[in-house]
Amino acid sequence: xxxxxxxxxxxxxxxxxxxxxxxxxxxERRAAWRGIxxxxxxxxxxxxxxxxxxxxxxxxxxxxxxxALIAPxxxxxGEVLREEVAQGVTFLAVCGGYQLLGxxxxxxxxxxxxxxxxxxxxxxxxxxxxxxxxxxxxxLEPGDRRTLAGFENHAGRTYLDEDAEPVGRVLxxxxxxxxxxxxxxxxxxxxxxxxxxxxxxxxxxLADWLIAKALARRLGETPELxxxxxxxxxxxxxxxxxxxxxxGGRF
Amino acid sequence: MRLQxxxxxxxxxxxxxxxxxxxxxxxIPGKILxxxxxxxxxxxxxxxxxxxALISATNGKTTTAAIVAEILGDRVRLAHNRAGANLVxxxxxxxxxxxxxxxxxxxxxxxAFPDVAGRVRxxxxxxxxxxxxQLDRYGELELVAERWRSALAELDPxxxxxxxxxxxxxxxxxxxxxxxxxFGLDDPRVALERLPHAxxxxxxxxxxxxxxYRAAYVGHLGDFACxxxxxRRPPLDVTAREIELxxxxxxxxxxVSPEGARRLSLALPGLYNVxxxxxxxxxxxxxxxxxxxxxxxxxxxxxAFGRFERIPAGDKTVLLLLIKNPAGANEVVRTIVxxxxxxxxxxxxxDNIADGRDVSWIWDVDFEPLAAGLDQLVVTGGRAHxxxxxxxxxxxxxxxxxxxxxxxxxLDRGLDLTASGEELVVLPTYTAMLALRRIAADRGxxxxxxxxxx
Numbered sequence: 025x026x027x028x029x030x031x032x033x034x035x036x037x038x039x040x041x042x043x044x045x046x047x048x049x050x051x052e053r054r055a056a057w058r059g060i061x062x063x064x065x066x067x068x069x070x071x072x073x074x075x076x077x078x079x080x081x082x083x084x085x086x087x088x089x090x091x092a093l094i095a096p097x098x099x100x101x102g103e104v105l106r107e108e109v110a111q112g113v114t115f116l117a118v119c120g121g122y123q124l125l126g127x128x129x130x131x132x133x134x135x136x137x138x139x140x141x142x143x144x145x146x147x148x149x150x151x152x153x154x155x156x157x158x159x160x161x162x163x164l165e166p167g168d169r170r171t172l173a174g175f176e177n178h179a180g181r182t183y184l185d186e187d188a189e190p191v192g193r194v195l196x197x198x199x200x201x202x203x204x205x206x207x208x209x210x211x212x213x214x215x216x217x218x219x220x221x222x223x224x225x226x227x228x229x230l231a232d233w234l235i236a237k238a239l240a241r242r243l244g245e246t247p248e249l250x251x252x253x254x255x256x257x258x259x260x261x262x263x264x265x266x267x268x269x270x271x272g273g274r275f
Numbered sequence: 276m277r278l279q280x281x282x283x284x285x286x287x288x289x290x291x292x293x294x295x296x297x298x299x300x301x302x303i304p305g306k307i308l309x310x311x312x313x314x315x316x317x318x319x320x321x322x323x324x325x326x327x328a329l330i331s332a333t334n335g336k337t338t339t340a341a342i343v344a345e346i347l348g349d350r351v352r353l354a355h356n357r358a359g360a361n362l363v364x365x366x367x368x369x370x371x372x373x374x375x376x377x378x379x380x381x382x383x384x385x386x387a388f389p390d391v392a393g394r395v396r397x398x399x400x401x402x403x404x405x406x407x408x409q410l411d412r413y414g415e416l417e418l419v420a421e422r423w424r425s426a427l428a429e430l431d432p433x434x435x436x437x438x439x440x441x442x443x444x445x446x447x448x449x450x451x452x453x454x455x456x457x458f459g460l461d462d463p464r465v466a467l468e469r470l471p472h473a474x475x476x477x478x479x480x481x482x483x484x485x486x487x488y489r490a491a492y493v494g495h496l497g498d499f500a501c502x503x504x505x506x507r508r509p510p511l512d513v514t515a516r517e518i519e520l521x522x523x524x525x526x527x528x529x530x531v532s533p534e535g536a537r538r539l540s541l542a543l544p545g546l547y548n549v550x551x552x553x554x555x556x557x558x559x560x561x562x563x564x565x566x567x568x569x570x571x572x573x574x575x576x577x578x579a580f581g582r583f584e585r586i587p588a589g590d591k592t593v594l595l596l597l598i599k600n601p602a603g604a605n606e607v608v609r610t611i612v613x614x615x616x617x618x619x620x621x622x623x624x625x626d627n628i629a630d631g632r633d634v635s636w637i638w639d640v641d642f643e644p645l646a647a648g649l650d651q652l653v654v655t656g657g658r659a660h661x662x663x664x665x666x667x668x669x670x671x672x673x674x675x676x677x678x679x680x681x682x683x684x685x686l687d688r689g690l691d692l693t694a695s696g697e698e699l700v701v702l703p704t705y706t707a708m709l710a711l712r713r714i715a716a717d718r719g720x721x722x723x724x725x726x727x728x729x
Contacts, residue, residue: 037485038478041407041415043638045472049668087415093483155411157632175633177411221635225664256667256678260660267626 027247028061029238032078034101035086035094036066039121042177044084046222047116050231051080058250060235069094073101075108079238085119085220088131095137098124102140109142114237115214118223122209122216123147123180143209143216144185150201153179156273158197158219159265160207164233171195172227173264174219176273182218184209191217196272203275213237226260228252278319281312286371301360305367316363317394319370320379325351327379327395328562329388331423332403332439334603335551336361336382338543339403341579342555344380346564346572355380357579362387366395378562386413389426399435400427401558402449403550404442406494406602407475407639409631416444416475424448435561437554440509441496443486444476450509456561458513458553459498462528465518465546466490466497473601473639481505493547494602513557515549522614523583523594530556534566541573543583545610547603581708585698586721591690592698593715597708598622599630601639607702608645616648617700621689623656623682623707630704634658637665646671651692653677655685656707682707683714 033048048064055062067073086094109115117125126145129137139146160172172192181201184190190200191208199207200218208217215234217223224231232249240246285304308315320327330340337359344355354376356369361384369381383391385405392400402423405416413419427436427448438449440457449455470477470491477486479501486506491497500507515528517538526549527540541552556569564572578584586593596611598604611617626632646652646669654662659680667673679685686701693699703711715721 040472040639041410042633043635046635046638046665046668049638053668087417089417090478093478153414155633175411175635177633221633222638225638225668226661253673256660256663256673256676259678260658260664263658263660267632271632 026059026061027239028063028242029055029079029235030063030065030077031080031082032065032067032073034067034081034083034098034121035069036084037068038090038094039084039086041085041087042119042220043222044082044118044220047084047118047224048082050222050224050228051235054228054231054252055235057252060239069097073104075104075111078108078113079241080114080116080234081105081108083117083121083124085121091120091124092137095124098140099138102142105140106142109212109214112213112241114234114241115142116234117214117216118220119178119218122218123182125214125216126182126209129180143211143214144188145182145209145216147180147182149179150181153177154198154202154273156197156271157264157268158199158207158272159195159268160192160199160219161195162192164191164210170229171261171265172219172223172230173261173268174221174223174227176218176220178218182209191215196268198273198275202273221264226257226264228254228257278312278315281308281315282371301356301358301368302362302364303368304371305360305364305369308367308371309364316367316370317396319367320395323354323376323379325378326398327381328399328401328558329381329383329392329395329397330401330403330554330558331383331385331388332554333385333406333408333600335403335547335554337579338548338582339401339551339554339558340380340382342541342552342572342576343559343562345576346555346559346569347378347380347562348572350564350568352377353380354378356382363391363394366391385419389422392426393429396431397434398431399437399558399561400430401437401554402445403439403554404494404496404602405444405476406600407473407636408600409633411631411633412628420444420448427452437557437561439496439550439554440511441492441498441550442476443480443495443499443506446509447480447506456512456557457509458557459508459511460490460492460518460546460549461511461514461516462518463490465520466492470495471605471641473605473641479503479505493550493606496550513553515553518546518549520544520546520613523610526552528552530569532557532560534560537566537570539570539573541576543576543578545606547606581712586715588690588715588720590695591693593686593690594698594700595708595711596700596702597705598640598702599705601636604640604702608640608642611700612644612648616645618648618650619652619689619692619699620645620649621653621655621685621699621701622662623685623701623703623711624654624658624662625656625704625706626658627706630706634661637662642666643669649675651675651677653679653685653689653692655679655682656704682710686711686714
């Protein structure tokens with residue numbers, strides 16, 4: 025039987041501000057180049073969501089206005105999404121989507137936008153935006169150290185619960201809040217991060233990690249994916265990492 | 276007396292900057308003046324006997340201002356920042372460079388518009404469009420629009436406001452104001468089949484429902500209406516009808532205004548330039564130009580540097596088309612593909628402050644129609660590899676993509692691959708465009724931009 029992953033992209037019409045479709049293109053091509061069927065579906069505002077139909081979810085970022093428009097609908101899907109992740113479904117949430125996976129986002133006026141509590145964090149709007157190139161060191165699999173290079177642009181400062189696991193340690197740039205030296209939030213196969221750029225083209229190892237995790241749920245074990253020629257990808261990562269080292273933001 | 280001394284110092288610095296080969300000195304005199312005396316810009320602007328007009332937009336500022344200058348150039352002496360230095364310092368430099376000017380004509384950066392408007396106190400402003408652009412620098416569109424709304428409220432109530440009513444955000448911020456000229460397109464034959472991926476401002480300002488478009492023309496610009504009846508495109512004062520797109524060479528359309536109707540043509544390609552033409556004709560009219568003068572200005576107009584510029588290189592030609600954000604780049608792609616589309620292209624991506632440090636926008640551009648026709652692609656600039664990835668994941672086989680980060684070497688490589696008598700299509704971001712023009716100027720192929728502007 026041909027390998028297959030079903031991807032559910034949440035609110036692509038509303039949350040797409042930082043070229044989120046680049047992340048989808050990378051997942052799709054890297055699956056196709058390996059002969060894996062990539063079944064891409066969108067999940068829009070007011071559309072029903074049933075457990076068990078997707079292997080991987082994606083949610084991107086939007087302007088404040090668009091995030092406020094979709095937040096109540098996302099809350100109505102929260103129970104299904106939490107259950108899915110508990111069952112081993114993979115999830116990538118970037119920027120605004122990352123914030124909404126936490127418990128809440130509190131804006132400058134003190135008003136709270138509810139999140140879905142899928143990841144153990146909350147976000148509070150700060151005075152200054154955190155904008156610039158970022159470089160992280162990650163160890164998503166024990167003993168396998170990797171770097172992620174991206175760009176961040178957020179006013180929200182995200183604080184993880186004490187026992188929560190970040191995506192990585194900040195080598196250059198602000199990260200979650202510009203204070204504690206960590207970036208992102210990770211629980212099992214669910215990854216939330218501020219890094220765009222978009223994230224996956226210049227960090228193909230993470231795309232492959234997500235694809236492998238999504239396949240593992242169907243196959244019962246994590247498959248070995250074929251190597252792909254990643255010359256452009258490696259060079260782009262080096263340039264991006266160099267930018268973060270030379271001009272990444274910090275308070 | 277003190278202002279005179281400051282002006283002399285600032286002018287001397289501009290000459291030094293040119294002598295030192297550091298560019299045209301288009302911002303340095305203004306920077307010095309603004310530092311010496313923050314009120315000087317306003318003081319100088321208020322001395323202009325006919326006042327000032329400001330032009331702002333995400334896309335089309337330089338072109339719109341250049342068309343207005345062509346229309347008005349014979350009847351009035353202008354202070355005009357035509358080299359595109361569009362912050363307070365650039366406006367100050369233009370004022371310094373034209374001591375006998377009668378009218379100020381300034382393109383203004385969308386982020387700097389409220390500050391410049393507050394200092395210059397313009398008698399007319401033209402607001403062309405707001406698209407997502409350099410989010411690392413400007414922030415979200417809604418924030419820019421709210422700052423513009425406040426700036427409009429601060430203007431002299433008698434000031435003329437020319438606004439693109441096909442942009443829902445701009446239609447909204449100009450609502451309820453007197454002396455507004457609303458322009459837009461009225462020709463569904465040239466509309467898009469659907470909204471492009473990177474369309475912004477596409478939800479009702481009141482209820483959040485997606486707008487229904489009777490016709491979408493460029494990005495989210497078009498004849499929009501809320502399906503729940505909260506909002507719709509306001510009635511237009513100035514429109515373009517019967518639009519004819521003449522490939523890479525020209526556009527023509529029926530210009531319909533309170534002053535009358537007339538067929539106009541312009542030596543610029545693409546539907547986006549019809550918007551620039553409407554903005555320019557409307558502003559020129561508010562500033563006193565007749566329909567005859569508008570028509571004459573259009574007839575003699577040639578593109579602003581780097582926006583659509585052919586540079587001869589031996590028996591070949593370089594065609595420079597500036598790209599700087601998804602909406603603008605989409606229109607460049609649409610225009611060159613409608614003309615048949617090249618088999619070879621050179622694309623340049625820098626990430627300096629003026630380009631935007633965040634290069635993610637290239638993934639929001641619909642490059643696919645261009646990519647589909649390419650046999651070969653040369654990518655260059657500081658972030659050349661990101662472009663390589665954009666096209667690789669956009670369906671161009673990696674072996675057809677050549678990465679040459681150095682701009683000069685890439686230009687030579689592109690020309691090597693171009694057959695005699697053929698044209699090399701080059702799509703650079705802003706600082707890459709300036710650098711490529713500098714290379715062409717060093718080779719004697721083109722005049723430097725500050726001389727072009729003089």
